[in-house]
Amino acid sequence: MAEPGAGRYAPSPSGDLHLGNLRTALLAWAFARSTGRNFVLRIDDLDRVRLGAERRQLDDLAAIGVDWDGPVVRQSEQLPYYEAAIERLTTAGLTYECYCTRKEIQKAATAPHGPIGAYPGTCRALSESERARLRAAGRPAALRLRATATEFEVNDNLHGRYRGPVDDVVLRRGDGVPAYNLAVVVDDAAQGVDQVVRGDDLLPSTPRQAYLATLLGLPVPHYAHVPLVLNPEGRRLAKRDGAVTLSDRRALGNTPEEVVTALAASLGYTATSSSELLAHFDARRLPCEPWILDVNGLLQSSRCP
Ligand code: GLU
Numbered sequence: 001m002a003e004p005g006a007g008r009y010a011p012s013p014s015g016d017l018h019l020g021n022l023r024t025a026l027l028a029w030a031f032a033r034s035t036g037r038n039f040v041l042r043i044d045d046l047d048r049v050r051l052g053a054e055r056r057q058l059d060d061l062a063a064i065g066v067d068w069d070g071p072v073v074r075q076s077e078q079l080p081y082y083e084a085a086i087e088r089l090t091t092a093g094l095t096y097e098c099y100c101t102r103k104e105i106q107k108a109a110t111a112p113h114g115p116i117g118a119y120p121g122t123c124r125a126l127s128e129s130e131r132a133r134l135r136a137a138g139r140p141a142a143l144r145l146r147a148t149a150t151e152f153e154v155n156d157n158l159h160g161r162y163r164g165p166v167d168d169v170v171l172r173r174g175d176g177v178p179a180y181n182l183a184v185v186v187d188d189a190a191q192g193v194d195q196v197v198r199g200d201d202l203l204p205s206t207p208r209q210a211y212l213a214t215l216l217g218l219p220v221p222h223y224a225h226v227p228l229v230l231n232p233e234g235r236r237l238a239k240r241d242g243a244v245t246l247s248d249r250r251a252l253g254n255t256p257e258e259v260v261t262a263l264a265a266s267l268g269y270t271a272t273s274s275s276e277l278l279a280h281f282d283a284r285r286l287p288c289e290p291w292i293l294d295v296n297g298l299l300q301s302s303r304c305p
Helices: 019-034 053-063 079-091 102-107 128-136 180-190 200-215 246-251 256-266 274-280
Strands: 006-009 038-043 095-098 142-145 151-156 160-165 170-172 193-199 222-226
Touching: 006 019, 019 038, 019 053, 019 193, 019 222, 019 256, 019 274, 038 053, 053 246, 079 095, 079 142, 079 170, 079 180, 151 200, 151 222, 160 200, 170 180, 180 193, 180 200, 193 200, 200 222, 246 256, 256 274
Parallel strands: 006 038, 006 193, 193 222
Antiparallel strands: 095 142, 142 170, 151 160
């Protein structure tokens, strides 16, 4: 029998999940489960790790009824896979060393034919002797993709056809750590993820990731980039907005069921548990507007027409 495919949630363990993160996780879970897929969990711990955050994130997900299949995967334990992917691209002549500092990149003009803000390609054509000189000067080298396209198109459940810039993305940072855009592509393929539901702040990175997957001969997943949760001022929900984590809500006397009820209501469902949500969940009806959350009082849900 064919594998059912999988959806996933991939938090960075940089702190506690807030209600917006929990809502996206619940949505990704319901989207996967309601379409007969597995659901896997990955911890994106290549940077920004806060001690104890992973444990609390997993506990909070379990408390709102998000369950997952198989072991939790940590990016820090997948390093050989990222190196193997980098090796394949290098063998195909699709990488080069980059000695630019962040400052130099900011100062340099945009690539002549590339998208605005793209890496200008300063190190693309360095000769071996120039490379040796920079290396001898003690400059750490990042490894970049030698992109052969400047744009790539993806299909998104909410955004339709989305075309975005592709540039010489960093594959391995100067400190030797694989870069997020590479890791995410390798991981999703290795975990059988064919459905990526995540916040729409990541939509602009998606053409790069899909392009990388294509170069590596990996399948491009289905995407659904869902709106984030905003505060009443229209800014992305953050810790400073008040009681935004599950433990904050608990301290105020809210049960996880009450939090799930509010999350479900923001998605247009009446449900007090994840299983009740799943029973009614319609994958064709994803939220297309941000959820405006006033943590001090009313939980308003913003519904699409
Ligand atoms: N770890 C990333 C984040 O928490 C998400 C990665 C992804 O969903 O592709 O922002």
